[in-house]
Amino acid sequence: MSPEFLYTIEVILNGLMAGIMYSLVALGFVLIFKASGIFNYAQGVMALFAALTLVGFQSGQIPFSHLINVMFGTEYHHWGEGMNNFLAIVLTILVMIAFAWLVEKLVLKHLVNQAPIILFMATIGLAFFMEGFGDLMWGANIKTLDVGIPSGGSFWWEDVTRTWATEGSEYYGMYIDVLDVWATGIAVALVIVLMLFSQFTKTGRALRAVADDHQAALTVGISLRTIWVIVWSIAGIVALVAGIMWGSKSGVQFSLSLIALKALPVLILGGFTSIPGAIIGGLIIGVGEKLFEFWVGPLIGGATENWFAYVLALFFLMFRPQGLFGEKIIERV
């Protein structure tokens, strides 16, 4: 195989893996949108908050330590050596579930039946509140997150791919980050678990029922408020996974919440109501922006990755506003 062809494959592979990361964020949006018709602007901040909490537990930080120290003149920052990864992840999941419960109790419950724009505004408020709250709770410094997922280039893969190149050509193998491979594997596993959950459990069936018809779900005795807590909890867990992946890649910092913006074009491409759409949309955007950068980038001076996804989304809005997999309207003939 010619080196050019192998380069292209490398770009596509990296694009697919970047796309999975976008899909993870988009997935959280779709879950909440389907079950409650709310576009949750806070999804990105939830990922940030989850990652902050995880790092906090791991390193044994005392929550609100700055506040406590200022109020009581103490100098506490850590309560010990921290805890192992598994325990920290379980505790973070519990925190995200508690968060979902609080959101339902304090926000959603009081805004039932309001127009979607009002709920959207509420989630914007929620996003800003959480960003500040996360800051107050865990401090604003940039943290490194390491949950034991290996990272760095794979030498094995480099060696394997080097042999694919045609004899005598200058090719030194493909670069693939092991972290990306892990992220892909975990994301795929997460999606499979979610699918199984929604297809084969009673609660999953209730979730789908609510997504189809709120009122009818009420008449069979499904409590919307319980469903909302469940959905926000799941979205919180998805946010945690996204937070771990992005956090391990680029550190836990407050710009992490901006990954929500990357999810927007994914949603526009895949449709706001489709889980497969979120995944495939993410893959298309990931591969698309990498290939565009590889092929067209050099001609126009590069840095196309920053805007390519949004322009693609713009074209979709013009020609297929419901997205690739947007709500299929069933009509009887």
Added chain:
Amino acid sequence: MEGQSANENIVLSVNNIEVIYDHVILVLKGVSLDVTEGGIVALLGANGAGKTTTIKSISNILGTERGEVTKGSIEYMGEKVENLSPTELVQKGVVQVMEGRHCFEHLTVEENLLTGAYTRKDGRKAVSDSLEKVYSYFPRLKLRRKSQAGYTSGGEQQMVAVGRALMAQPKVILLDEPSMGLAPQLVEEIFQIVKDLNQKEGVTFLLAEQNTSVALRYATYGYILENGRVVMDGEARSLSENEDVKEFYLGLSGGDKKSFRDVKHYRRRKRWLA
């Protein structure tokens, strides 16, 4: 109420309720009605008379439409229920079947039925027994159990909706406009099943219906609503023989032609008296 004999058990009793939508629109202006145990009570009237609102205020899903019961009370088996959540009502055995069927379109027929058992806690075996029972009443659903509900016919969807309600093992089913959009033959079929369920399973029905003639044939008792008030009630048979009901709801006139002006005048006078 005077029409119904006092010694029968009243399961559901609506006392003089007033319903307001969006804080301003007064829809029910004091509706009272009683549903006796084992009866089929029909709620009749034209579009916008308040039938659906009455049913929704009993099942308490008015809240999702920004409506609220501002006066009066609703009692189920002697207990006030107007502040219970829809879930609690379903658990107590009051289940609504909404107008326009409202199936879960993307779920299969069988999944639709199973969601009806959402509040039940008596185990998988009991639920699958109920499922078989529903299939015995609606054999057609068994044939289509794996198809998406959105792709089934209107009659089948109505069967899914009624079957789904049955899965909750209800004592009272609030059935809103079962004939809507169905062919006359299917309407008969649905009503026949309602009657079967009533006689064999002992389910009490409160059904809102515009199709007065069919409803009165199957019902035991009827209430006629006009403009958010009950204007007439009585045994189904006596209602269907009533001259006014014949005139206005059954489309049968007593022979001599009346002019429209007279009718309007008559109705206005009737309403004043009500």
